[in-house]
Amino acid sequence: xxxxxxxxxxxxxxxxxxxxxxxxxxxxxxxxxxxxxxxxxxxxxxxxxxxxxxxxxxxxxxxxxxxxxxxxxxxxxxxxxxxxxxxxxxxxxxxxxxxxxxxxxxxxxxxxxxxxxxxxxxxxxxxxxxxxxxxxxxxxxxxxxxxxxxxxxxxxxxxxxxxxxxxxxxxxxxxxxxxxxxxxxxxxxxxxxxxxxxxxxxxxxxxxxxxxxxxxxxxxxxxxxxxxxxxxxxxxxxxxxxxxxxxxxxxxxxxxxxxxxxxxxxxxxxxxxxxxxxxxxxxxxxxxxxxxxxxxxxxxxxxxxxxxxxxxxxxxxxxxxxxxxxxxxxxxxxxxxxxxxxxxxxxxxxxxxxxxxxxxxxxxxxxxxxxxxxxxxxxxxxxxxxxxxxxxxxxxxxxxxxxxxxxxxxxxxxxxxxxxxxxxxxxxxxxx
Ligand code: LLP
Numbered sequence: 001x002x003x004x005x006x007x008x009x010x011x012x013x014x015x016x017x018x019x020x021x022x023x024x025x026x027x028x029x030x031x032x033x034x035x036x037x038x039x040x041x042x043x044x045x046x047x048x049x050x051x052x053x054x055x056x057x058x059x060x061x062x063x064x065x066x067x068x069x070x071x072x073x074x075x076x077x078x079x080x081x082x083x084x085x086x087x088x089x090x091x092x093x094x095x096x097x098x099x100x101x102x103x104x105x106x107x108x109x110x111x112x113x114x115x116x117x118x119x120x121x122x123x124x125x126x127x128x129x130x131x132x133x134x135x136x137x138x139x140x141x142x143x144x145x146x147x148x149x150x151x152x153x154x155x156x157x158x159x160x161x162x163x164x165x166x167x168x169x170x171x172x173x174x175x176x177x178x179x180x181x182x183x184x185x186x187x188x189x190x191x192x193x194x195x196x197x198x199x200x201x202x203x204x205x206x207x208x209x210x211x212x213x214x215x216x217x218x219x220x221x222x223x224x225x226x227x228x229x230x231x232x233x234x235x236x237x238x239x240x241x242x243x244x245x246x247x248x249x250x251x252x253x254x255x256x257x258x259x260x261x262x263x264x265x266x267x268x269x270x271x272x273x274x275x276x277x278x279x280x281x282x283x284x285x286x287x288x289x290x291x292x293x294x295x296x297x298x299x300x301x302x303x304x305x306x307x308x309x310x311x312x313x314x315x316x317x318x319x320x321x322x323x324x325x326x327x328x329x330x331x332x333x334x335x336x337x338x339x340x341x342x343x344x345x346x347x348x349x350x351x352x353x354x355x356x357x358x359x360x361x362x363x364x365x366x367x368x369x370x371x372x373x374x375x376x377x378x379x380x381x382x383x384x385x386x387x388x389x390x391x392x393x394x395x396x397x398x399x400x401x402x403x404x405x406x407x408x409x410x411x412x413x414x415x416x417x418x419x420x421x422x423x424x425x426x427x428x429x430x431x432x
Contacts, residue, residue: 001145002247006142006356010248010284010323010331010334010382010384011030011409012323012325012329012330012331013079013329014028014327014409014413014415015028015284015286015323015325015329015380015382016325016326016327016328016380017329017415018286018407018409018415019286019288019327019335019380019390020327021325021407021415022405022407022417022421023405023421024263024286024287024304024305024380025285025286025287025288025303025304025305025389025404026084026246026285026286026290026404026405026406026407026421027283027284027285027286027309027386027391027404027405027406027407027419028283028284028285028286028406028407028408028409029064029279029282029284029303029387029406029407029408029409030282030283030284030409031067031250031282031408031409031410031411032411033281033282033381034064034067034068034071034278034279034282035067035071035411036071036279037073037274037277037278037279037282038052038054038073038278039071039122040246040247041073041246041272041274041277042072042073043364044246044247044250044272045247045250045251045253045254046250046253046254046257046270047254047257047258047261047267047268047270048257048261048267048268048269048270049255049269050250050269050270050271050272051074051226051270051271052072052073052074052271052272052273052274053073053074053076053097053267053272053273053407054068054069054073054074054076054273054274054275054278055076055231055273055274055275056073056075056076056077056078056082056085056086056275057077057078057082057274057275057389057392058275058278058279058280058387058388058389058392059275059279059387059388059389059390059391059392060082060086060392061083061391061406061418061419062085062088062418063408063418064279064408064418065086065089065091066089066090068278068279069089069091073278074095074096075091075095075096075097076096076097076099076231076273076275077096077097077098077099077100078098078100078101078102079098079102080098080100080102080104080108080111080112080115082098083096083098083115083120084253089366092119093118093119093120094120094121094402096110096120096121096122097120097122097123097145098115098120098121098122098123099123099125099147099194099196100125101125101169102192103126103128103129103132104132105132109132110330111132113136116136116137116140116142117140121143121145122137122142122144122145122190122360123144123145123146123147123192123194124144124146124147124171124179125147125169125170125171125226126146126170126171126402127171127175127178127179127182130144130146130171130182130183130188130415131182134182134183134186134188135186137172137186137188138186138187138188140229141429143191143192143194144180144188144190145190145191145192145193145194145226145228146170146171146190146192146193146194147169147170147171147194147195147196148170148171148173148176148193148194148195148213148216149163149167149168149169149170149171149172149173149175149195150163150170150173150195150209150212150213150216151163151164151165151172151173151174152164152197152205152208152209152212153167153197153198153205154197154198154201154202154205154206154209154232155197155198155199155200155201155232156198156199156200156234156316156318157316157317157363159315160198160199160200160316161194161197161198162196162197162198162199163196163197163209164198168263169196170194170195170196170273173216176220177379180220180428187247189223190221190224191216191223191225191226192225192226192228193213193216193221193224193227193228194227194228194230194271195209195212195213195228195229195230196228196230196231196232196273196284197209197230197232198232199231199232199275199276200232200234200235200276201232201233201234202234203234203244203245203249206229206232206233206244206249207249207252209229209230210229210252210253210256211256213227213229213288214257214260214268215257217232217260217268218260218263218264223264223336224268225266225268225269226268226269226270226271227257227268227269227270227271228270228271228272228273229270229271229272230272230273231272231273231274231275231276231277232274232276233246233249233272233276233277234273234276235276235277235280235281235385235388236281237280237281237318237319237321237322237385238319238321238336238385240261241319241335243277244277246277253270253307254270257270274356275389276388276389277390278388279331279387279388279397280385280386280387280388280389281384281385281387282387283384283385283386283387283388283390283391284323284382284383284384284386285305285309285310285382285383285386285390285404286305286376286380286382287303287305287306287380287381287382287383288304288379288380288381288427289301289302289303289305289324289375289376289377289378289379289380289381290302290303290304290351290377292346292377293351297345298345298367298369299344299345299346299347299369300347300348300349300367301344301346301347301348301349301375301381302350302351303348303349303350303351303359303381304347304348304350304351305350305351305383305395305404306350306351306352306357306358306359306360307350307352307354307356307357307394307395307398308350308352308357308395308396308397308398308399308401309350309383309386309390309391309394309396309404310359310383310386310390311390311393311394311395312386312389312390312393313358313359313360313361314356314358314361316363316364317361317362317363317364317365318319319360320383320385320386321334321337321357321383321384321385322334322336322348322359322360322370322372322381322382322383322384323382323384324372324373324375324379324380324381324382324412325379325380325382326379327378327379327380332373332375332379333372333373333375333425338417340348340373342371342372342373343373343374344371344372344373345368345369345370345371345372346369346372346374346376347360347367347368347369347370348360348370348383349367350380350398351401352398352399352401353399354398355367359383374416381395391403391404391406391419395416396422397422397427400420400424400427402422402423402424402426402427403419403421403422404421405417405419405420405421406418406419411425
């Protein structure tokens with residue numbers, strides 16, 4: 001376990017320059033931190049080979065995909081559209097694994113076939129998916145992997161626990177005999193076995209997941225050559241939260257894979273699929289404080305970017321750090337990290353007409369004030385920890401707001417726009 005270390009990375013001058021050049025709201029990503037996380041993952045201890053797949057659903061901006069794959073990572077895609085986006089970012093199909101809930105029939109089936117023939121890798125996630133692809137895979141000598149549903153999982157909330165029996169991801173162990181029979185009848189052997197137990201998984205459960213999957217492979221998959229333990233490596237966004245200790249988890253996995261070799265004589269290549277861990281803390285949502293109000297219960301500071309920029313507090317009660325920066329690039333206060341007297345408390349709200357549009361909510365959706373030094377209208381309010389599942393997941397056209405632009409703060413200290421702000425015309429263009 002290790003303490004978070006990202007908050008010192010916020011560069012208030014870069015924030016102020018971003019606002020001056022690109023306006024608000026805007027996502028700002030720190031290239032150095034993304035690269036640091038990539039390096040940590042690709043260098044984690046391993047036994048007989050390691051592939052780190054970035055789960056691109058966390059943030060699929062083309063520039064970030066290029067950066068991350070340039071740092072040696074492969075990709076985990078969750079839809080055919082993600083595969084196509086990855087390829088448009090110059091990622092070869094051979095480096096992309098599709099693990100999806102989609103069932104491809106009709107036109108999408110044709111696309112899947114074309115991509116598989118071009119080298120895309122495919123994990124079946126249900127017996128039905130296997131039945132649909134088996135003949136084509138055998139006829140074209142295409143390997144298919146299998147995602148196992150272990151029945152035990154872990155996530156930061158019930159909605160992010162993909163491994164337990166309330167979730168429906170992968171071939172459940174109880175359905176495995178049916179999948180195995182289909183594979184045997186069609187002549188398919190599984191060389192790749194995968195599991196993903198949830199997001200923000202408890203470290204103990206992640207280790208248990210390693211043991212469990214190796215046990216399943218030993219018992220049911222005599223032809224497996226790679227084992228994928230999925231993503232879910234926990235990131236710490238707030239003080240008091242602990243991130244996964246990647247080197248330690250790597251050491252554990254290495255030991256267990258070596259042990260597996262001693263028992264079975266089989267050397268497995270390991271894969272992991274982090275999304276959050278690679279990008280979460282590199283991202284800041286930069287907004288402007290546009291109004292202040294008070295009720296009998298709370299002060300509210302209102303910013304020009306809220307749930308349509310970061311829906312995680314509303315969806316999961318997730319906590320994100322809040323920083324206040326002045327227009328001249330002085331860091332006024334970070335509500336959580338600075339050792340100064342916090343003499344004011346406020347709920348950080350957005351501009352959508354919905355009471356849940358707050359960045360400071362608890363798990364039940366109640367607005368919770370944060371301690372801070374009182375900011376003024378016009379100050380810049382920065383929400384940290386938004387690199388993952390924010391730009392990729394937020395309902396950005398709610399209230400007809402426009403999707404925010406995205407800017408990369410490069411290792412050379414330059415600000416590079418990597419997505420333009422959406423226009424109103426673009427919101428309207430498909431209406432008939
Ligand atoms: N592999 C598979 C098959 C996945 O479904 C996911 C995430 C990952 C890897 C990456 O998981 P990560 O390392 O990012 O935890 N929207 C939620 C997270 C949902 C993740 C869904 N699947 C959040 O904002 O916390």
